[in-house]
Amino acid sequence: xxxxxxxxxxxxxxxxxxxxxxxxxxxxxxxxxxxxxxxxxxxxxxxxxxxxxxxxxxxxxxxxxxxxxxxxxxxxxxxxxxxxxxxxxxxxxxxxxxxxxxxxxxxxxxxxxxxxxxxxxxxxxxxxxxxxxxxxxxxxxxxxxxxxxxxxxxxxxxxxxxxxxxxxxxxxxxxxxxxxxxxxxxxxxxxxxxxxxxxxxxxxxxxxxxxxxxxxxxxxxxxxxxxxxxxxxxxxxxxxxxxxxxxxxxxxxxxxxxxxxxxxxxxxxxxxxx
Amino acid sequence: xxxxxxxxxxxxxxxxxxxxxxxxxxxxxxxxxxxxxxxxxxxxxxxxxxxxxxxxxxxxxxxxxxxxxxxxxxxxxxxxxxxxxxxxxxxxxxxxxxxxxxxxxxxxxxxxxxxxxxxxxxxxxxxxxxxxxxxxxxxxxxxxxxxxxxxxxxxxxxxxxxxxxxxxxxxxxxxxxxxxxxxxxxxxxxxxxxxxxxxxxxxxxxxxxxxxxxxxxxxxxxxxxxxxxxxxxxxxxxxxxxxxxxxxxxxxxxxxxxxxxxxxxxxxxx
Numbered sequence: 276x277x278x279x280x281x282x283x284x285x286x287x288x289x290x291x292x293x294x295x296x297x298x299x300x301x302x303x304x305x306x307x308x309x310x311x312x313x314x315x316x317x318x319x320x321x322x323x324x325x326x327x328x329x330x331x332x333x334x335x336x337x338x339x340x341x342x343x344x345x346x347x348x349x350x351x352x353x354x355x356x357x358x359x360x361x362x363x364x365x366x367x368x369x370x371x372x373x374x375x376x377x378x379x380x381x382x383x384x385x386x387x388x389x390x391x392x393x394x395x396x397x398x399x400x401x402x403x404x405x406x407x408x409x410x411x412x413x414x415x416x417x418x419x420x421x422x423x424x425x426x427x428x429x430x431x432x433x434x435x436x437x438x439x440x441x442x443x444x445x446x447x448x449x450x451x452x453x454x455x456x457x458x459x460x461x462x463x464x465x466x467x468x469x470x471x472x473x474x475x476x477x478x479x480x481x482x483x484x485x486x487x488x489x490x491x492x493x494x495x496x497x498x499x500x501x502x503x504x505x506x507x508x509x510x511x512x513x514x515x516x517x518x519x520x521x522x523x524x525x526x527x528x529x530x531x532x533x534x535x536x537x538x539x540x541x542x543x544x545x546x547x548x549x
Numbered sequence: 550x551x552x553x554x555x556x557x558x559x560x561x562x563x564x565x566x567x568x569x570x571x572x573x574x575x576x577x578x579x580x581x582x583x584x585x586x587x588x589x590x591x592x593x594x595x596x597x598x599x600x601x602x603x604x605x606x607x608x609x610x611x612x613x614x615x616x617x618x619x620x621x622x623x624x625x626x627x628x629x630x631x632x633x634x635x636x637x638x639x640x641x642x643x644x645x646x647x648x649x650x651x652x653x654x655x656x657x658x659x660x661x662x663x664x665x666x667x668x669x670x671x672x673x674x675x676x677x678x679x680x681x682x683x684x685x686x687x688x689x690x691x692x693x694x695x696x697x698x699x700x701x702x703x704x705x706x707x708x709x710x711x712x713x714x715x716x717x718x719x720x721x722x723x724x725x726x727x728x729x730x731x732x733x734x735x736x737x738x739x740x741x742x743x744x745x746x747x748x749x750x751x752x753x754x755x756x757x758x759x760x761x762x763x764x765x766x767x768x769x770x771x772x773x774x775x776x777x778x779x780x781x782x783x784x785x786x787x788x789x790x791x792x793x794x795x796x797x798x799x800x801x802x803x804x805x806x807x808x809x810x811x812x813x814x815x816x817x818x819x
Binding site: 299302303304305306307310325379382383384385386387389390391392393394395396397398399400401402404405406477480481484485488489496499500502503508511512514515518519522523525526 | 566567570571572573574575577578591595596652653654655656657659660661662663664665666667668669670671672674675676747750751754755758759766769770772773778781782784785788789790791792793795796
């Protein structure tokens, strides 16, 4: 593929840099714009009230979310999400490193962990509600109880697959326990850990929404369910849009962090591929 | 896996040790679970005895209604997964093969993919009410992206030399698809299918919990609102076993269908 596309850009170098920028701009925004226009036209023609036109949704978005609702609903949701993700990473990496390093512990716990990972995470919401009660803590615990498994299992895998030559080198250089963790085990496991964190992020977002739909009187998930029950269609769409934006933001933020943490790793792969 | 291979006999010994430890771990977990309410650490109303849950499980599995609910969960899961996979393979192949389409759809895909599918639940309920179709919207949306992204990667992975060879031998479009594109993309599709199967199950059960269409998820929600904690734990265990089964089966399928393929691919997307 790469050879093919590069040959195209070569032939198009004639028109100059400016037109190339315009072209990539059109590529990036052409289809979304086209779809929005089609949607708008379809919405004005049809009588289906479940699909309001984009301008109405945009207006509802501004009216609904920019103002007190941002402080009352959006910020607490994001706070719980952030707290849950952070706790999942800390617990997952810490416990995963221990389990990954101790062989008998790993063999002891492996079937159990496989089972816990296989439980569909939203199912844990009623269980956590029983054990913790309906509080803010419960929502954070729900997020952790679902998002921790991919991180934990990937950390175990990553720690386990540490290069044996490097382990022996560390042995013969008599690295202390801490040095070994800091300079050998964690860096070696970091690509897998980041893959686990990425899976954990999407689980965490799902659980944030569902737990608020279930048992809450504030938060993004609660608001959207409320709008739907009261047939506030445009407001509901604006909530879906906001959740989408949160998802995109999480993905972008993760991409930045990952690039920073795994810079050495991507560099290594480039070299080995070339 | 750069470990030096142990001799067959020690390997078998290790396998036996591993299986034994696994069973011990499982038994230990069940004992701890039983001890917590027995010692009164947590009220048995909130964490019921393991024995009660086991009794309930055996009662449920001898009840035809249980299997009917399991069937409707699995039906939603299967239909959703099949539709999503088919759509993703077709669209992914077309978009992946045409550079113009790939560039034009890039922003759209990058925006739509991270939208959590559960955000669409209210919309699905408005459109279809409390029916299976509403659940299917969520299931298909979530599992579509798993396969689609992998297909795009897979099609982009075609070896340049192989492609040029195919072209200079004058292979027709159909031949190129079946001899060049398919074998290259198949490992990716299988990875995507395995991930999508797990995601589809999660959303099938989530949809039943939130929307209320019949199935295992609805039973969990009903047990919760009825304060039937034994039933709740029993159904949670069932969903866990179901998830485990799906994981094992699809891992097996992936390995079987790719026995010719050497790659060990990391799972980078959920």
